[in-house]
Amino acid sequence: DQQVKQNSPSLSVQEGRISILNCDYTNSMFDYFLWYKKYPAEGPTFLISISSIKDKNEDGRFTVFLNKSAKHLSLHIVPSQPGDSAVYFCAASGFRSGNTGKLIFGQGTTLQVKP
Amino acid sequence: EPEVTQTPSHQVTQMGQEVILRCVPISNHLYFYWYRQILGQKVEFLVSFYNNEISEKSEIFDDQFSVERPDGSNFTLKIRSTKLEDSAMYFCASSDGSFADTQYFGPGTRLTVL
Numbered sequence: 001d002q003q004v005k006q007n008s009p010s011l012s013v014q015e016g017r018i019s020i021l022n023c024d025y026t027n028s029m030f031d032y033f034l035w036y037k038k039y040p041a042e043g044p045t046f047l048i049s050i051s052s053i054k055d056k057n058e059d060g061r062f063t064v065f066l067n068k069s070a071k072h073l074s075l076h077i078v079p080s081q082p083g084d085s086a087v088y089f090c091a092a093s094g095f096r097s098g099n100t101g102k103l104i105f106g107q108g109t110t111l112q113v114k115p
Numbered sequence: 116e117p118e119v120t121q122t123p124s125h126q127v128t129q130m131g132q133e134v135i136l137r138c139v140p141i142s143n144h145l146y147f148y149w150y151r152q153i154l155g156q157k158v159e160f161l162v163s164f165y166n167n168e169i170s171e172k173s174e175i176f177d178d179q180f181s182v183e184r185p186d187g188s189n190f191t192l193k194i195r196s197t198k199l200e201d202s203a204m205y206f207c208a209s210s211d212g213s214f215a216d217t218q219y220f221g222p223g224t225r226l227t228v229l
Contacts, residue, residue: 032216043119043206043220044158089158093216100171101146101216103208105158 003027004092006106014114019077021109023090026071030092034103035064035075038087047088048075080113087111117141119221121207127227128197136192136224138207147190148208148218149182151175158206164190165212197228 005024013019021035031052036044050057050064050073057064063076077084087110091103120139128134140147149161162172164182172180181193190209194201204225208218 034217036220041223041225043121043222046217046219049217091158100163100165101210101212101218102148102160102163102171102173103150103158103218104160107157 003030004090004104004106006088006090006109008109009107010110010112012112012114013080015082016079019075019080019084019111019113021075021077021088021090021111023073023075023106024071025073025092027092027094027104028071029094030104032093033064033066033073034091034093035062036089036091037084038089038108044089077111080111082113082115085111085113119207119209119219121205121221121224123224124222125225125227127229130199130228131196134194134197134226136194136205136207136226138190138192138221139188140190140207140209141211141219142188144209144211144219146170146210146212146218147182147184148210149192150206150208150220151203152206152223153200153203161192161205194226197226199228202226202228 034049035047038044048062050066066073087108089108090106122137147164152158162176163170179195204223206223207221210218
């Protein structure tokens, strides 16, 4: 049951350049999407989210874009910094669709930012 | 900044033994969750808890699992008779249930079943 997919297991970018992480979903009942960052042996740390009523949300260096017709979202990090190196998880929920707020996670993308 | 805490950080147990994983959610949060991540796999939902009862559970959350909020601050996950395949990182999360339904995760408990 792969309702949320991150098809790129890894991404490597140079410091200062843009990192683009992608995520696809299949369930049209999802109405809230989140990105989490995870370091080894730590819990997921919330980064940024977007509601299905928007197509863009920006917070500092992080911007999330949502394309509902394509069921696709992306996380842009610009400029990328070596400290951004981590595993990034896309997650989705359908809280206002009768769901209880459980998050469905993608498989994660390991980002490496090279100095 | 408020954070979710979990204890212990690592638990080693023998197959068939009971374990209790503990979590202290953020104090004003109302919704509580347990997730797990088996090594190399994605983070999976186990159970959600609201108003002192389970609101949803996954197929993983069978009769061997239970959750409890024994007081106003702790939230526990009990596995009655552990199996080898229960070895995983277990994450507790909480949210305030507002429109911005963001869940905040604890650092996790690594459970190793021998």
